[in-house]
Amino acid sequence: DIQMTQSPSSLSASVGDRVIITCRASQSIYNYLNWYQQKPGKAPKLLIYAASNLQNGVPSRFSGSGSGTDFTLTISSLQPEDFASYFCQQTDITPLTFGGGTRVEIK
Amino acid sequence: QVQLVQSGAEVKKPGASVKVSCKASGYTFSKYTIHWVRQAPGQRLEWLGWINAGNGDTKYSQKFQGRVSITRDTSASTLYMDLSSLRFEDTAVYYCARDLWGYCISGSCGGGDFWGQGTLVTVSS
Numbered sequence: 560d561i562q563m564t565q566s567p568s569s570l571s572a573s574v575g576d577r578v579i580i581t582c583r584a585s586q587s588i589y590n591y592l593n594w595y596q597q598k599p600g601k602a603p604k605l606l607i608y609a610a611s612n613l614q615n616g617v618p619s620r621f622s623g624s625g626s627g628t629d630f631t632l633t634i635s636s637l638q639p640e641d642f643a644s645y646f647c648q649q650t651d652i653t654p655l656t657f658g659g660g661t662r663v664e665i666k
Numbered sequence: 667q668v669q670l671v672q673s674g675a676e677v678k679k680p681g682a683s684v685k686v687s688c689k690a691s692g693y694t695f696s697k698y699t700i701h702w703v704r705q706a707p708g709q710r711l712e713w714l715g716w717i718n719a720g721n722g723d724t725k726y727s728q729k730f731q732g733r734v735s736i737t738r739d740t741s742a743s744t745l746y747m748d749l750s751s752l753r754f755e756d757t758a759v760y761y762c763a764r765d766l767w768g769y770c771i772s773g774s775c776g777g778g779d780f781w782g783q784g785t786l787v788t789v790s791s
Contacts, residue, residue, distance in 0.1 A: 591774055593766075593776075593777040595778075602761055602763075602781035602782065602783060602784055603711070603761075603763075603778065603781060604781075605766065605777065605778060605779050608766055608776065608777060608779075614779065646710070646711060648711070648777055650774060650775045650776060650777045651773075651774050652773055652774070653713075653716075653725055653727070653770075653773060653775075654713050654727040654728065654729070655701070655713040655775060655777070656713065657710050657711040657712070657713070658710065659710045660710060
């Protein structure tokens with residue numbers, strides 16, 4: 560199975576901060592990498608697909624980059640509604656696997 | 667609008683089976699793969715398998731092979747996930763999710779663009 564390693568596992572940031580979350584795959588997954596946001600008690604919400612494509616309706620302050628094994632999710636200016644957990648997922652090979660998550664908290 | 671509405675919470679004893687449903691609406695049911703994913707307390711999201719709602723083909727995670735069965739009822743636009751021989755560690759929220767691309771292709775998929783609200787399955791003696 561492809562292992563997905565996300566870092567950091569948690570971070571504290573202020574409104575307006577630039578936030579970067581990284582995800583590393585145990586082998587090349589080309590650009591088959593998605594990013595999700597999840598708030599407590601809710602289902603995950605797709606933010607970025609195929610490493611760098613913004614899902615419909617997602618604010619442009621979210622962006623993704625990377626290919627092969629190393630990927631990043633950037634929030635250019637953190638907003639109050641962005642305090643949540645973020646997960647990466649590889650969709651190249653089954654079993655589809657997820658990173659361990661990054662919890663973004665208010666500083 | 668696309669909606670996936672799941673059945674309600676379940677409490678089961680170890681060794682029992684559970685069947686979770688996921689009713690789809692707002693799109694052409696047969697043109698999409700549906701994934702099942704679970705999230706146990708304090709654990710990362712875990713993929714159980716998918717079903718091609720058009721032809722009924724399935725693909726399961728090896729971890730759950732033999733215990734999980736995913737089916738569909740096209741007349742009711744509903745998907746089902748059956749998990750048998752339940753263990754305490756199967757306690758989790760179970761989600762269905764529609765694949766972004768439609769169908770998975772040559773083993774690769776698009777991931778989940780629309781998700782159900784989740785179903786809590788509790789395994790307790």
